[in-house]
Amino acid sequence: MWGRFAAVSAWSMTRCYPRxxxxxxxxxxxxxxxxxxxxxxxxxxxxxxxxxxxLIVIAILGLLTVLxxxxxxxxxxLVAIVFAEGMxxxxxxxxxxxxxxxxxxxxxxxxxxxxxxxxxTLLVQPIVDEATSLARHxxxxxxxxxxxxxxxxxALNLGGSGSPNIGNTLAGSLDTAKNVLLTIGxxxxxxxxxxxxxxxxxxxxxxxxxxxxxxxxxLLPLRHQALAGDVFGEMGQRMGGxxxxxxxxxVVVGVLTGVACTALGLPSPVLLGIFAGLTAAIPLVxxxxxxxxxxxxxxxxxxxxAVLVLVVLLxxxxxxxxxxxxxxxxxxxxxxxxxVVVSLLIGGALQxxxxxxxxxxxxxxxxxVFLRVVVPYIHTTQGRNDQAYARAYTPLSAEHRAGPxxxxxxxxxx
Numbered sequence: 001m002w003g004r005f006a007a008v009s010a011w012s013m014t015r016c017y018p019r020x021x022x023x024x025x026x027x028x029x030x031x032x033x034x035x036x037x038x039x040x041x042x043x044x045x046x047x048x049x050x051x052x053x054x055l056i057v058i059a060i061l062g063l064l065t066v067l068x069x070x071x072x073x074x075x076x077x078l079v080a081i082v083f084a085e086g087m088x089x090x091x092x093x094x095x096x097x098x099x100x101x102x103x104x105x106x107x108x109x110x111x112x113x114x115x116x117x118x119x120x121t122l123l124v125q126p127i128v129d130e131a132t133s134l135a136r137h138x139x140x141x142x143x144x145x146x147x148x149x150x151x152x153x154x155a156l157n158l159g160g161s162g163s164p165n166i167g168n169t170l171a172g173s174l175d176t177a178k179n180v181l182l183t184i185g186x187x188x189x190x191x192x193x194x195x196x197x198x199x200x201x202x203x204x205x206x207x208x209x210x211x212x213x214x215x216x217x218x219l220l221p222l223r224h225q226a227l228a229g230d231v232f233g234e235m236g237q238r239m240g241g242x243x244x245x246x247x248x249x250x251v252v253v254g255v256l257t258g259v260a261c262t263a264l265g266l267p268s269p270v271l272l273g274i275f276a277g278l279t280a281a282i283p284l285v286x287x288x289x290x291x292x293x294x295x296x297x298x299x300x301x302x303x304x305x306a307v308l309v310l311v312v313l314l315x316x317x318x319x320x321x322x323x324x325x326x327x328x329x330x331x332x333x334x335x336x337x338x339x340v341v342v343s344l345l346i347g348g349a350l351q352x353x354x355x356x357x358x359x360x361x362x363x364x365x366x367x368x369v370f371l372r373v374v375v376p377y378i379h380t381t382q383g384r385n386d387q388a389y390a391r392a393y394t395p396l397s398a399e400h401r402a403g404p405x406x407x408x409x410x411x412x413x414x
């Protein structure tokens with residue numbers, strides 16, 4: 001009986017007071033562990049690392065110093081390469097007629113030198129005569145400009161005591177333009193002296209560039225050799241095409257400006273035409289620079305004559321911009337206007353006028369590398385299959401197919 005009572009009591013105790021669950025909480029850490037200091041291990045630069053870094057910095061500075069010293073020679077080399085690439089299509093056509101390459105290059109060079117000699121023979125005497133006449137009549141030209149501008153200010157009631165003397169400013173600008181026009185002869189002489197070195201380097205480039213290109217392409221992996229050869233070919237076409245297009249544009253602008261200045265009765269029309277042709281080589285800003293001297297000389301003949309000169313020369317520039325430039329320039333240079341401006345600023349800041357003239361062909365060659373190598377590589381690393389990109393770009397060589405992973409050339413860049 002007592003056993004049954006004990007069992008019932010135990011059963012009731014478990015019903016009313018459930019068994020306590022075991023404590024699963026993490027054991028508390030000792031009090032002393034909270035005061036343990038934290039030790040941060042910092043990497044220590046070895047002396048060898050510092051020496052290597054210092055040597056790299058010294059090597060970079062030395063390389064920049066050497067490049068600065070030989071910058072003029074590098075510019076001549078770049079001019080020679082651009083000149084040679086401009087002559088390459090003519091040399092190739094002569095080679096197609098079974099003429100050896102050295103003989104084809106010699107024929108092209110002889111033709112170029114003959115044309116240059118003819119131009120010098122025809123233009124030297126007029127340049128000397130007009131420069132002498134311009135220097136002799138400059139004071140009277142300045143007085144005429146001041147009189148014309150004074151009549152303008154009087155007619156427009158702009159001749160107050162506090163108004164700027166525009167006549168003196170324009171007369172000083174004419175003196176500056178005279179100095180620029182008179183330096184054309186000396187500039188041409190300096191160009192002819194450097195032209196000899198350019199012709200020699202260009203001759204050697206035309207002979208050895210194909211072997212050099214094959215050597216460089218052979219150093220690359222086999223799957224990239226077709227693209228590399230195509231990129232090198234298009235870079236040469238861009239640079240050479242820019243030279244040919246610039247030469248055609250300079251001749252057209254110079255001839256049209258000289259004829260217009262002669263028809264308008266301006267003094268020194270040959271000098272004005274040559275100056276306009278030279279400034280036409282500078283993209284975007286060159287056409288406006290070529291108008292300034294004729295306009296200033298037009299002021300010597302009267303206000304209405306100056307306006308007529310400005311209108312006629314603007315028409316000449318519009319004809320060049322809408323008919324000549326799209327046909328000869330936009331086919332080979334597809335740079336956006338912003339890229340042209342930036343390249344001109346960089347080239348001018350580095351090496352003045354020569355740097356500005358070479359900036360556009362160099363930027364055009366770099367554009368080929370960017371569009372055909374860098375952009376496809378980025379697309380490949382991102383795993384993209386950009387069919388629109390593949391349709392917009394086609395290769396130069398028939399055996400190399402374009403695509404988002406293999407590069408290409410834009411058909412309609414603008």
